[in-house]
Amino acid sequence: MRYLIFAVLLTTTMAATAQRQILDKMVATIGGEITLLSEVEEQYAYTKAQRNGAVPPEARCMLVEQILVNKLLLNQAKLDSIEVKDEEVESQLTARIERILSYMNDDLKQFEEYYGQTVNEVREQFREDLRNNLLIERMRAKIMADVSVTPSEVKDFFRRIPKDSLPYFSSEVEVGEIVYKVPINKEQKRVTMEKLEDIRKRIVEGKEDFAELAKKYSDDGSARGGGDLGWAKRGKYVTEFEAAAYKLEEMEVSPVIETQFGFHVLQMLGRRGNSIHVRHILIRPEITDEDVDLGQRHMDTVRTLLIKDSISFSRAVKKYSDKNVQSFNNDGRMVNPTSGNTFFEVGDLDPDIYFAIDTMKMNGVSKPIEFRDESGDYFFRLVKLMSRTVPHKANLAQDYAKIQKAAIESKRNEIVNKWVEERIQKTFMLIDRQYEGCPNLAPWMKENMAAAKPD
Template structure:
């Protein structure tokens, strides 16, 4: 990714989202406001929490780090202040979904042991979540407002060219060898015998819950095949209408709180569902998922099927795009992008060769551009066994950035720079019209002095 310096006022808007500190039960008993931005305030404790969290991650943080933290918090509060003026909204379910994701990451650090989390932080998971809620809402509001401010910013080819030409040749970034790949992900069909076994297992678990009064959560932890919710007793958190696949959604919205559904079959397997609570179009439910087993015979049939599809493509009877639409698993992230695989680190479709999954590397290592691998087995994130074909879309050698060869990357960097410049201008202009006060404790910070000087310049 291209990186270019910007002025000290072109700020990082996505703050480090600090978890509560070890042993912290509440905010400081003695606290004070260290900055006011319009109707929004920044507390000293917020700055100290960010600094302490950063120090936990890296003991060598700079002496001016508190100044930088306050700078970022001021920018965030300015965006939140403007969002409220412009009636930019963040829905409750968006906040809850983000909180659930944060909590799930926290749980993963502690091997899903909530008691260990409570011992370490001195708070229950529910208390931690409550403490994070307002900060999360502010973060989402700031992000949403930033998007609103810059959403109409576009860039022309001439601007991209000018952006590239102003970079000194010896400062051009060096790109390692990269490839672009496409994939056709094929889900082996479940045979009738394994499907019947899975349904029977789900029926048995439902009877144990409904007839014998066994704990839904305990059975989910022990038997559910959903890795994302099993450790939480099948808890799916608060979800809005439209989140679930149709069969699951139709069932969960028919339930009363505490009620357990009949067996529900979806493309993922068989579900036992319990509604915990409902608020309008929001539902809080838990489930147990039982997946039919994919046998070695099923996998062999899948490989043979894909080999036939590969032959059709190579003979020109079918394009790769059409094959993805006809045979690809619609739940694969690449399915709706013509099979193009996105790099989760960069967001684009380029992968450095060294970052490729080992199986992918060996599948394409000897392919020419446009070549298609033989059917390759792999596992989805949930552990399910699939097969796929991989097409080598492009391959580049190590090189310095080149406008023609790397246009998409340079265009993206130029657009981000243009947005950053526009955002800087917007913030300076907005702060001149917004009450800004900074506590004397921080007035010796050069970056904050610069902000005050810029916003008071007429």
Template structure:
């Protein structure tokens, strides 16, 4: 059970779970500095304890050295993000915190008591603990992406990359498939929507009449994770919310409560807390209409009729996706072709497929379309889809003819890594770096000591 929750905490922020005993014995010290960013002994020991908790084998002798190198890279990137004035909006941090905590709660059956028992503190306290670390993670990821985003590869580079792989080292690919989908999101019927609006109107009236505070109402009624914080969505600039929500929020005066606002998420009451120029701090209460079985069945019949049009060649699969598919799923912008999150490409081994999709396509011919299937969307909502088997390959050794797309991705990844490594080496040379004396023998940090505007200090 602890291993499962350790992984959940990694999902939360990629930090050590609260309560691992190793950190309680660490007297914190600064062991390194990169620019204006510091590496603490506790950070290194937390990473070491987490790695040790996830393996039954002893960690290699140089594990701490390797982990320190990675921490230094992270601090270098974060320091550069500040120099480049890369901003991470409060609303983005809150949104990711809420989403990750909601995901963990879903693994715990929605039990707040179980969450608080495991982490030893409330959800609000957990968010407070991880908030700035998540901000650093987002900024670091952003600067890393900005460094490599311009890297491209030519067909000649792909061929050269492949040619340089020794014949006996060529990967052997298992049977793979490519799958397309047309996904739809069932909508609530008029009666249910009207009932939801009426309920939200009643909540608004109670807030206006001071029978309940906005924060109390958010905690009691709001359908999203922000309810735990009284509906607080933090500070944000334009462009972070869906258009309907943003338009209403920016038209409010501080302290003002909106009328009911409809968006793709449901119905909102919005309260503007503060305004600083073009930046606002808002809270909301969200109610989402319940989707009934009749609503789902109506969408099922609609989607089946679209699939039939594709089957009889009255409409191409790509056109069916664009005209009728739900535009918030990842596949929508790729002509319906699904992406394998494990590999980043569109090829799936059988083990990578959702079981329902596997059984649907198992005996299909290429080009065939499944019956309508039900699945859960990213927010846990009921969705429907039909899938099309778009390609199938037999087990084979890698070749340019069959696997060009994969080899192209590998070529680009290798070139990006080289580009990032060169950037890191160059940036170290213009950055003040301090490494504690006890880590000076680490081979993995020698370039930090040798190439930087450095200073090596002893223990204090």
């Protein structure tokens, strides 16, 4: 039997809970963890909505099994005293709420109308759900720790795939990049610092509230929460920010500091061991049209050097590319965030990069491509086509890394499946008989569900 591991995302839980009705029935107990009927029905309704109603007849049975597996993992995580720190919960909770707000164009009114609660109320309600999800992930990782496959196992895995079932891989490319962040001119820096110095003065003289000024002036997502960044451990922030923060006493306001993100004023709200709770006001200097033009001319010059073979691509990466970009430490090669390797299907590339390399010859270098990151900073990149494969049926010679990854996932699933089967026999559980018609739940529906076999 195959057991699916189902991790409920906060956004899924939120969407379902936005329409939650009174909990009316307990349908399962797994160790110390309970499952309510409304939990099953909410997730079923969400799945159905996501698929425009196109769900198979056995969908509810499969969903119940996924929930039960999660409860089994959660119960064992607590028995094993697996730890999830408060700082991690707060950090992920903030990031996910920020993501939802970004989908709503940072419209707090829309958020509150959709969820029927304020942002802070949503945070309070879903904090425990997120903690449990992290415990489930930790437990699953513990079960699958140190799983690896030998070359012979990879070959055996590949040979077991029926020839008529071998996947057909589309064309893939490797792309190198040199990324240049457009610098801010001195005049704009001066104007920004003076503005922030004035804001700081209004705070330290007690004329205005830090949080209100953060809401009004700060240029990042924390503005809506008064600049509050929550609890964080040492190492979370960039060096300049962290150095300033750890010097502060409680409620003290820092001088104006500069980081790669702009200029900040910080206030210490609390300290707990090696963790700090700060808020800040961030103002980003404006990039002028002249700055952008200078950046483009700079990258035109770098491209000319590459085309004339006056410098190697690898050397140009080290000399000209932004050190904060992931590709800098990979000889300029871009890494596919989905696969973790350097190969991209052309359809997965950023549109600007796709069109730049679409008709490019091997080892060609594009003209400077302008783009902005999530923070609004301006960049230019040069991209180089480093390799291109033709569409083909999967084979070990060309696709070993992909086949190896699939073999590892298969082995992990086998380990988790075996663990679940063993824990079912050793864990107290009660499953409501309304699910007796689900064939996949037969192992969970014991004749004597009132007692579990001892270890």
